[in-house]
Every structure is written in C-alpha cells, then in structure tokens.
Amino acid sequence: GDSVTQTEGLVTLTEGLPVMLNCTYQTIYSNAFLFWYVHYLNESPWLLLRSSTDNKRTEHQGFHATLHKSSSSFHLQKSSAQLSDSALYYCALKTGGLSGKLTFGEGTQVTVIS
Amino acid sequence: EAAVTQSPRNKVTVTGGNVTLSCRQTNSHNYMYWYRQDTGHGLRLIHYSYGAGNLQIGDVPDGYKATRTTQEDFFLLLELASPSQTSLYFCASSDERDWGDEQYFGPGTRLTVL
Numbered sequence: 001g002d003s004v005t006q007t008e009g010l011v012t013l014t015e016g017l018p019v020m021l022n023c024t025y026q027t028i029y030s031n032a033f034l035f036w037y038v039h040y041l042n043e044s045p046w047l048l049l050r051s052s053t054d055n056k057r058t059e060h061q062g063f064h065a066t067l068h069k070s071s072s073s074f075h076l077q078k079s080s081a082q083l084s085d086s087a088l089y090y091c092a093l094k095t096g097g098l099s100g101k102l103t104f105g106e107g108t109q110v111t112v113i114s
Numbered sequence: 115e116a117a118v119t120q121s122p123r124n125k126v127t128v129t130g131g132n133v134t135l136s137c138r139q140t141n142s143h144n145y146m147y148w149y150r151q152d153t154g155h156g157l158r159l160i161h162y163s164y165g166a167g168n169l170q171i172g173d174v175p176d177g178y179k180a181t182r183t184t185q186e187d188f189f190l191l192l193e194l195a196s197p198s199q200t201s202l203y204f205c206a207s208s209d210e211r212d213w214g215d216e217q218y219f220g221p222g223t224r225l226t227v228l
Contacts, residue, residue, distance in 0.1 A: 009154065033213055033214050035216070043221075044118070044204070044218075044219040044220060044221050044222065045157070045204065045219045046218075046219065047216040047217070050214050052213065052214060090156060090157060092157075094213070094214075100145040100147070100162065100164065100208050100210045100215075100217075101162065101170075101172075102159070102217065103173075104156045104157040104158070105156055106154060106155060106156040107156040107157070
C-alpha cells in the first residue's frame, strides 16, 4: 500500500534560520497528490499546502514545497523560522482518485527557539 | 468556513468499558473520517464513510466500530475499551468533488482507558 516517510521526528530550530522538513512517499500509482498539514497544540490540524503538479513550487503562509515525482519527494521549506512556527507538521499522500483516503506520515514536531 | 465538532472533548473510562465518540459536520460534506493520533505514529485512519449508512474500513480498524447515521453525524464506538486505545481522536470531513480537496478536522477527543 501507499506510505509516507518523514525522517525527522523532532526538530529544534533557532528563530531566523531556514526550515526544511523532509517528506518522501511510495505508491504504485502514477498519480499522486501531496499535502502538508500543520497541527498547533490544542487546535485542529489544518491544510498548509498541497500539490499534484510535478516540479511546480507551491507556496502558502511563507512556506513552500515542490513535488518531485522523480524522487518521490515533497519537502517543506521556509526561509526564516518564527517562534509561531512551532507545531506538528504532517505530510500526507492521496492516490487513486476520489476515495478521500489520505495516508499520513508520522509527523515532525518542530520547536523554534529564540 | 468548515465546521466539525466533536464530543466529548475528554473521556476517561476503564478497561472493558463502552465508549461512543461523536462527530458532527455542518458543511454538507460527503466524506467523514475517524483518526487516532499517537506520538511516533502520526495520524492513522480508523474508519471512514462517504455517506449516510456507508462505512469503509481504514488502516487500524481493530477494536473499533463506526456508524454514519446522517450526512452530518459519524460515531466511533469502542465496545470493550483497552488501554492501547488511549489516544487523541480526530474526526474530519471533506467534499471530494476534486482530487485535491482538503480535509477539515474537528478539535479532537482525548480518550484515556485505565
């Protein structure tokens, strides 16, 4: 079945430094839609950004990611971390059409310190 | 704005107890989902549904039943709760008219099984 790998479970960053969270996926399907969800403590998870277009950068709220189908990757980046970026970040994969079913990675807990 | 509510927000029960978690969405979404969130495992899909009376098995269904009574309401049932089911449970909904439709999450229910 489909799988998503987020290699970093915990990331601690200094404010102002760049952020990069890794996400790779595996699927037998040629079509893949990738998502990044963010979960702040005591809130509901919500969609940060998404893409199904190969080699096209997508951006939202200062974060960006590019889907690379050749390497099955969808890494999340930000040029300068802020204290308010401290949260749990999930990469997720959808394949196979309109079933709605997402496969989530294990998540990366990001803590930004001053 | 999508609205997904869950009740109760916190629940403590004993091993062998019966628990029902409730979820309601008011956005006329066809799809609803139940997830559990555990450190080191991320969000894992328990059951989902694409309409009233429909139920689809997710990735971690053992020990859980679910029922979708209306388009708005989706329930998760633990008939013989075990300590391994202690977790944070999220309900979500989505439209799925387009492949990239996002899922909207509720605030979560924290369940403790003693």
